[in-house]
Amino acid sequence: MSETKRTVAVVDDHPIVLDGLINLLNSEKAFKVSGRFTTGRQLLDFLQDNQPEIILLDIALPDINGMDLFDKIRALSPGIVVLVFSNHNEPSAVLRMLEGGVQGYILKSTPPQEIIHCIKEALEGRLALSGEVQSILEAQKRQVLTTQTIRLSAREKEIVALIAAGNTTAQIAKTLFLSKFTIENHRKNILQKLQVKNVAELIAEAVKRELI
Template sequence: MLHDQSKVTLVIVDDHPIVIQGLKTLLADETRIEITGSFTNGSAIIPFLREHQVDVVLLDIMLPDMNGVELCREIKIISPRTCVLALSNHTERSLIMQILQNGAGGYLLKNASIEELISCINKALNGEVAFSKEVEDIIMRPSLNDLKGRPQLTKREKQILQLIAEGKTTAIMAEELFISPFTVETHRRNLIQKFEVNNAAELIKIAIQQQLLT
């Protein structure tokens, strides 16, 4: 049960309606929780927060229109007293740490129990950082990549990385950036080396995990 007798207003942001409905069903017996809104995209919650007091936001990390980590920061700017609990299937420690650094009050995996969810809501409202059990284990066991941290990229390398993710050829990238194909290939090799991967597919995968691509 929740920590006091006052009502807790809660909003759900998840791009899967079935997840929203499932959360509503799970929380239906918690009489102190009032679900005041649910949204399947990130942009819709911004005007809602400007007009309504929200105690807790259950926020999916991957949304169709916005990066969940960036949205978390926006929510905390608009409504600093709102607790944001990330709710995701993603288990990358770097991603967990990024959203915490952007103001989230906790992180739960979507396979968490209703008891864990209620406990995390309580902890977040009490000013504690709240994790589901599996996330606690992930936090305690950083991977080698997490310990290395994100590579430092130049502005040009970030541009090349984005264009690689878009599937652009070397020739097209050179044309769009007004540089030579040789320079494009040099940046591509530098990115491969910095991320310590073997090919573009691995490069894109780890860049997405580290929220360098949207």
Template sequence: MTSLRLVVVDDHPVVRDGLRGMLGTQPDLEVVGEAASGTEALTVVAAARPDVVLTDLRLPDPSGGALIRSLLERVPTTRVLVLTTHDTDSDVLPAVEAGAIGYLLKDAPREELFRAVRAAARGETVLAPSVAALLLARVRPRRPLSEARLSAREREVLALVAEGRTNREAAARLYISEATVKTHLLHIYAKLEVTDRASAVAAAYRRGLLDG
């Protein structure tokens, strides 16, 4: 089995050591480099050409969106997955605009991190729920309910939720990551103007979006 090649970027040695040890428990994930600053990250990534760069945002220069943009300019084939403690507008928006494919918080469970790395390598967007909600609030104009439309995949996710499936079960049925299911659910909540699974199912039935 071919391993996914990763570079870890964080200015705290303990964090880098912890991530290297944790990621190293997975047979399909291999940490091929690490960096403590933006400048070092550019050098390491250019040499290692990893599949995924797992990076904090607030680093010695360059950092944030500027670092992500520079990484992708040097190695366009790599995917940049942010792993940080910060989820404010001033952190999230520049990172996403610069090309980060995912944005996780450091309190994410290890299994979620593993799934996110694999999903990022496949080119799938992975967002922490709080980050997804922030982006939806900022970039999606508020539309009347009559104009909201669920995508085919969102309907599939919602149908499985209506059957009582968990996020993990829905992910397995649709061959996508659990994090992607969570993101679809956030999109559904925003479109139906609800805040939870039960309300989403009820609203979908009322509007004829689900059979039954």
């Protein structure tokens, strides 16, 4: 008894990419390409009478943007798995599509067998991200966490401003009516929080984070 093939529709406005992806899918016994399209309108017309199990969707089509097309696909066929297949590697583009509800995101630079793996993951109901996309999202997460977790106290901000104005430890201590030992401790804590090594880096980082 032959294995039931999973039906796939492919949308991309570059014929060479479309041909390459279809050849890859046709080389796999698990898949059957049920439609190939170069515009969003062609896909939507196809979905009026056809229901592939998964759509590989380029989000930079000539007639409609990716998020709008995804919303229209959802309205017509809420059960279809949609997997983005794109050159766009900006974190904002990836996050927008994932937050919108797509089941995965693959970059066109992804190796063939990894593409196949991602398609199978998506069909099994798991979020399917190519390795490069995972790296992009992890870097974005680290950046957000770094920005959010750095918190200077009011006193520390005051000391940073005085350092930026060119004051020495002794001058800052006198201005704030604190001991030089206390100011030195604050300086060490500030350097550690901002992950910098010297006053020049401290001032640059403080300016970048709008602390002064």
